[in-house]
Amino acid sequence: MNREDLYRQIQAKKTMLCVGLDVDFQKMPSCIRALAENGEIVFRGREFRGTARSIVEFNKAIVDATAAHCVAYKPNLAFYECYGTDGMRALEATVDYIRSNYPEIFLIADAKRGDIGNTARMYARAFFETMDFDAVTVAPYMGADSVTPFLDHKGRWAIVLALTSNASAAQFQMALKGEKPLYQAVMEEMMEISTPDNMMFVVGATRADKLSEIRSFCPDNFLLVPGVGAQGGSAEEVMRYGANDRGGLLINSSRGILYADGSEKFADAAARKAAETASF
Amino acid sequence: MNREDLYRQIQAKKTMLCVGLDVDFQKMPSCIRALAENGEIVFRGREFRGTARSIVEFNKAIVDATAAHCVAYKPNLAFYECYGTDGMRALEATVDYIRSNYPEIFLIADAKRGDIGNTARMYARAFFETMDFDAVTVAPYMGADSVTPFLDHKGRWAIVLALTSNASAAQFQMALKGEKPLYQAVMEEMMEISTPDNMMFVVGATRADKLSEIRSFCPDNFLLVPGVGAQGGSAEEVMRYGANDRGGLLINSSRGILYADGSEKFADAAARKAAETASF
Numbered sequence: 293m294n295r296e297d298l299y300r301q302i303q304a305k306k307t308m309l310c311v312g313l314d315v316d317f318q319k320m321p322s323c324i325r326a327l328a329e330n331g332e333i334v335f336r337g338r339e340f341r342g343t344a345r346s347i348v349e350f351n352k353a354i355v356d357a358t359a360a361h362c363v364a365y366k367p368n369l370a371f372y373e374c375y376g377t378d379g380m381r382a383l384e385a386t387v388d389y390i391r392s393n394y395p396e397i398f399l400i401a402d403a404k405r406g407d408i409g410n411t412a413r414m415y416a417r418a419f420f421e422t423m424d425f426d427a428v429t430v431a432p433y434m435g436a437d438s439v440t441p442f443l444d445h446k447g448r449w450a451i452v453l454a455l456t457s458n459a460s461a462a463q464f465q466m467a468l469k470g471e472k473p474l475y476q477a478v479m480e481e482m483m484e485i486s487t488p489d490n491m492m493f494v495v496g497a498t499r500a501d502k503l504s505e506i507r508s509f510c511p512d513n514f515l516l517v518p519g520v521g522a523q524g525g526s527a528e529e530v531m532r533y534g535a536n537d538r539g540g541l542l543i544n545s546s547r548g549i550l551y552a553d554g555s556e557k558f559a560d561a562a563a564r565k566a567a568e569t570a571s572f
Numbered sequence: 573m574n575r576e577d578l579y580r581q582i583q584a585k586k587t588m589l590c591v592g593l594d595v596d597f598q599k600m601p602s603c604i605r606a607l608a609e610n611g612e613i614v615f616r617g618r619e620f621r622g623t624a625r626s627i628v629e630f631n632k633a634i635v636d637a638t639a640a641h642c643v644a645y646k647p648n649l650a651f652y653e654c655y656g657t658d659g660m661r662a663l664e665a666t667v668d669y670i671r672s673n674y675p676e677i678f679l680i681a682d683a684k685r686g687d688i689g690n691t692a693r694m695y696a697r698a699f700f701e702t703m704d705f706d707a708v709t710v711a712p713y714m715g716a717d718s719v720t721p722f723l724d725h726k727g728r729w730a731i732v733l734a735l736t737s738n739a740s741a742a743q744f745q746m747a748l749k750g751e752k753p754l755y756q757a758v759m760e761e762m763m764e765i766s767t768p769d770n771m772m773f774v775v776g777a778t779r780a781d782k783l784s785e786i787r788s789f790c791p792d793n794f795l796l797v798p799g800v801g802a803q804g805g806s807a808e809e810v811m812r813y814g815a816n817d818r819g820g821l822l823i824n825s826s827r828g829i830l831y832a833d834g835s836e837k838f839a840d841a842a843a844r845k846a847a848e849t850a851s852f
Contacts, residue, residue, distance in 0.1 A: 316694075377660045377661050377664065381657050405684065406711055408737065408738040414650035418656075423656070432744060434733070435738065435744055456688070460716045460717040463715035464714075464749070464758060465714075467748060478744060
């Protein structure tokens with residue numbers, strides 16, 4: 293998906309919301325957990341039973357309830373890998389379901405990969421070819437040659453970690469390269485090898501105070517902003533300080549939407565939460 | 573596996589070699605690629621066909637040929653994820669095969685994961701519980717709270733990226749925190765939250781000149797050293813500058829061993845290459 297399509301979707305839906313599909317079986321509503329004991333379903337020719345069935349049915353319900361209120365979904369790979377190949381099959385089915393039913397949606401693999409060039413090329417294949425993601429999050433610690441293989445796929449994006457939302461983010465991200473904090477050096481040097489059409493950056497909502505400063509040296513790139521909701525960041529502040537003249541933000545909420553309600557009405561609650569988060 | 577067991581294995585086998593199981597279908601011997609067209613095998617009750625069959629049979633042959641000449645195997649996740657769930661099933665089967673037949677071997681998931689604590693816990697579950705790895709490589713960009721969840725599993729290890737082997741490693745790893753280069757700050761601060769019994773560091777063989785300096789502030793931790801072979805590093809130099817008084821090194825070679833020969837004698841060639849790499 294290109295940048296214009298993403299801008300148009302944001303303007304049409306009047307939201308910058310990205311829903312993080314961080315499935316955690318233990319946190320799912322009991323009606324969804326019960327499906328794991330309840331035989332199998334066939335979805336696009338493949339069978340799903342046990343935990344995989346619960347994940348697929350939970351994600352379908354969440355996506356159907358929230359797709360009108362968001363522009364992107366962002367499954368975090370950890371929450372699928374921890375269920376082994378069952379989890380990965382459920383992730384593939386989820387991607388397939390979104391692609392088939394909501395083709396306007398921007399799909400992000402939150403994988404935070406980062407490896408030598410030879411290996412990064414394989415990760416790019418995994419997320420852009422084997423799976424059909426628009427974008428993948430990438431860790432910058434190993435430098436430019438760990439990122440460039442993700443830029444060689446037309447219409448796909450690398451989303452590089454800059455300043456993250458967690459408590460220990462500043463521990464290394466505020467080291468200095470020359471006069472600049474490391475996260476700024478990462479952003480500026482990554483901007484030199486990319487364009488705003490194939491590179492975004494992760495900036496945590498818990499760092500809203502930094503967002504206007506970041507916009508002074510990075511006016512055009514989309515920022516993916518996690519940390520709203522369970523992590524304590526404010527979507528309103530993020531939009532006030534982080535939007536550029538066309539928006540340019542994807543504001544992520546995961547647990548606050550997915551687990552808004554533990555009853556059979558979980559999808560309605562998710563829809564309400566989604567509608568009120570990062571909309572304008 | 574604990575540190576004493578690893579030291580004992582190194583002394584018994586007289587080698588510090590770790591074989592990187594970076595399976596690449598295109599580089600496999602033609603006799604192994606042909607198996608993908610040749611029906612299925614049943615391995616421990618599960619069926620493998622197509623690419624998954626080739627990967628399983630290639631890894632079994634490589635492991636059988638090299639297990640006497642190495643102390644660890646290190647599959648890189650990218651090379652399995654790029655084949656989708658087929659690749660992940662083949663990885664699970666490979667781990668299972670090594671665990672069943674060579675219980676003394678140290679098993680490293682080269683995954684370079686790194687995420688907020690809540691997510692890092694799921695990755696730790698994926699690699700230490702769902703799969704049965706002894707260790708997982710972890711990227712430090714997000715700081716201590718992205719690493720600690722990997723330290724909570726008794727007898728398991730986090731292997732944190734410090735100074736990597738790729739061309740652009742210095743781009744951010746040589747930024748400064750206080751007076752120190754970032755990779756040194758990463759190592760020293762990670763040593764504060766861990767012990768040499770649950771933490772190792774990645775230091776590339778292409779930085780052999782840095783190894784004796786690193787040993788001055790990190791005498792006890794094992795170092796995982798990639799970059800020998802195809803990437804140009806020398807195992808002899810790594811051992812000269814990087815060994816501590818008990819060895820304390822895992823020296824990785826991947827492509828140089830796996831693809832030493834493209835004929836039906838690939839396993840013999842891999843055994844010879846393994847025997848002559850990082851032995852003492």
